[in-house]
Amino acid sequence: MQVNNSVSQLNQSIIQINTSLNSLNIQIGNNYIQTTYNLQQINSTLSNSISVQNGQIGTINSQISSLQQQINAIKTSVDSISGSSLTGSCWITGAGMFDKYTTCSVCNSGVCVNIEQDK
Structure with a gap:
């Protein structure tokens, strides 16, 4: 009788452990899904930010090129005046x-x- 009670208690403990493990697995799964979503959002935000910055760099490079052309034109003009x-x-x-x-x-x-x- 004592053995049967012990086995019954052991079975109840195993059932509780299994229930806890199932709950933990569900939480881990939910956390994984949420973490994956968050990482995708971060990746998307960073990609968009990098794209915007690349566009700004392109604009700045274009402005630098334009300024260089203006400087060269002024230099040519000054050289022309200096040479005459x-x-x-x-x-x-x-x-x-x-x-x-x-x-x-x-x-x-x-x-x-x-x-x-x-x-």
């Missing part, structure tokens, strides 16, 4: 104290521009 001879002369035009203004003629390689300065 600037000449010019100025004179005062107008009569009377309040009607006078200065005119200058500035020439670069034979091309002249008149610049008038107000009174």
Whole structure:
């Protein structure tokens, strides 16, 4: 009789252990599903962020290229001016104290521009 009670108690303990293990397996499964979902969300967010940053890098590189072209154009222009001879002369035009203004003629390689300065 004692043995039967012990076996019965052992069986009850085994049933409780199995129930607990089943519950634990379900929790582990649910945690796995949730963790997998979270990792997929993180991966998607990072992929989108990297894509946006790559687009921004492309835009910045394009702007750098454009600025480099502008710098080169300015440098060419400066080199052109430096390589030529600037000449010019100025004179005062107008009569009377309040009607006078200065005119200058500035020439670069034979091309002249008149610049008038107000009174």
